[in-house]
Amino acid sequence: MPQDPDQHSTPAAASVSLAAEATLLEGRLRLLQEAIDTVDTRIKAVSDTLRLLRRASSASVSDQGPSSENHCGSCGHEDADGFTDGTYWEAAKR
DSSP: OOSSTTOOSSHHHHHHHHHHHHHHHHHHHHHHHHHHHHHHHHHHHHHHHHHHHHHHHHHHHHHHOSOTTTOOOSSOOBOTTSOBTTHHHHHHHO
């Protein structure tokens, strides 16, 4: 057996060694590709969940309309935010 692993006594021994190393690297590549696929799937699932949560949050805010803290009804007075009679909510929808 040679002292340096990269030094082989015959071309046949070098070929066998390289074939074994290639097989090992192919196995590692396969594992990495599977891990990447798993991460991609998780990223897509999280992105889809976030998108749904944003839509639900937007719909919830739209459905609730102006809150009583920022809207004084139809009295014609300015709300705390400086808008009159809930016009803040109309501006926010745009």
